[in-house]
Amino acid sequence: MAATATSVPVHPKAAAALVAAFTLVAMIALAVAWEWWLAPLRPGGSLLVLKALPLLSALPGVWRRRLYTMQWASMLILLYFAEGVVRGWSEHGLSARLGWLQAALAVIFFTCTLAYVGPFKRAAKRAAKHAAGEPPPPA
Template identity: 55%
Template sequence: MSSRPFHWLAVLALLALIFLSLAWELWLAPLRPGGSFLALKAALLLLPLMGILKERVYTYQWSSMFILAFFMEGVMRGWADRGLAQQLALAEVALTVLFFVGVVGYVREKRRELAAG
């Protein structure tokens, strides 16, 4: 299998996670009316974006660990929150899992491609 599908899975999941984080904390279900400083967590998701877009294997490797913080937040808020915030947290969990599958799959397939020559 080619690494391309995993690349696009990672890119789309990361972009969706950035937009979800912004929408969640600014409009949909912020902790405080009018928005929350938690929207700045979306800025953290910009850190791996360029490396993922440019298919830098090193970025794929470290971002597989980096994304676990967002996974944990989604799990905790999915357990603790109710209503729309809970649904958004579960969407965050799903997107982090998709991103993780994308980055791990990309690195695995890229290694196979390089080994095959």
């Protein structure tokens, strides 16, 4: 007897969600430290420290492993990846290294969120096909 899409449980990758949450915390800490005292655009800090706020707003949902938050945060993180690459290439010294670190953290976060959300998306797709009356794929 073949299992239907509705009877197949989703096995999320808890480790991916945990790494995503810790990576997000690291990105928040990096944004604040970078723009306040490590290598701010202006001596004494800059208002660019506010770039940590969107990441901070995603933290509760990512920590609770909410799919919707994980999805929009994975798209948001691409802006931080782009900023990290631009600043890594265009700046020098510590600021360039921090840019590359930000880009690397963004890639880790993006990969982990996709790994966590993927099984849910596949299960939803199987359930939609089942609801539409399509036969399940052969085992």
